[in-house]
Amino acid sequence: MTQRFSPSKVICVGRNYRAHAKELGNEVPSEPLLFLKPPSAVIAHEESIVLPRESARVEHEGELAVVIGRRARRVAVEDVASIIEGYTVANDVTARDLQRKDVQFTRGKGFDTFCPLGPALVRERPSLDASISVLVNGARRQHGHLRDMVFSIDVLIAFISDVMTLEPGDVILTGTPEGVGPLLAGDAVEVTIDGVGTLRNSVRAE
Numbered sequence: 103m104t105q106r107f108s109p110s111k112v113i114c115v116g117r118n119y120r121a122h123a124k125e126l127g128n129e130v131p132s133e134p135l136l137f138l139k140p141p142s143a144v145i146a147h148e149e150s151i152v153l154p155r156e157s158a159r160v161e162h163e164g165e166l167a168v169v170i171g172r173r174a175r176r177v178a179v180e181d182v183a184s185i186i187e188g189y190t191v192a193n194d195v196t197a198r199d200l201q202r203k204d205v206q207f208t209r210g211k212g213f214d215t216f217c218p219l220g221p222a223l224v225r226e227r228p229s230l231d232a233s234i235s236v237l238v239n240g241a242r243r244q245h246g247h248l249r250d251m252v253f254s255i256d257v258l259i260a261f262i263s264d265v266m267t268l269e270p271g272d273v274i275l276t277g278t279p280e281g282v283g284p285l286l287a288g289d290a291v292e293v294t295i296d297g298v299g300t301l302r303n304s305v306r307a308e
């Protein structure tokens with residue numbers, strides 16, 4: 103049974119794995135770097151990512167997603183676990199050319215279908231040893247471990263909650279490991295996180 107997520111907002115964290123920051127020529131930030139994806143970008147497991155005609159370079163970013171379970175503001179790091187509903191797998195699909203061109207991330211990260219989430223909510227937090235990987239047409243592109251995050255899940259969510267009220271169902275994408283690369287029409291992309299699941303989506307032209 104495919105689960106559908108309907109967050110009031112999706113908060114994303116950029117450059118939260120050192121090797122990925124480096125591959126894009128960026129410094130590791132001294133504080134979490136936040137941006138938003140609109141809820142209209144969310145699709146479910148096994149739905150299609152649509153390549154918009156405005157971009158010539160759409161890329162995958164496999165990420166651990168955290169789903170919020172209760173309304174919260176200014177949560178202490180040690181209390182973050184109590185506001186989490188569970189975890190799922192995300193693909194922070196990105197029009198890299200537009201992200202670079204605009205400087206602001208809204209367009210490059212915000213197209214419809216650019217936030218696949220699923221396949222299901224898992225209550226238990228994955229271990230720091232869990233690996234995260236992305237396969238395109240069966241070939242491995244991205245690989246890392248949750249322990250490689252620069253800022254931990256608890257630090258990230260406390261930091262975000264100091265900025266905005268988190269609502270039940272809100273989703274936080276925790277950043278991507280190295281190996282981001284292009285998606286082309288006809289591709290099948292799979293993001294797998296040990297203990298959380300495998301999110302699979304096809305890719306098609308608009």
Ligand code: ZN
Pocket residue numbers: 114115116163165194275277278
């Ligand atoms: Zn990302």
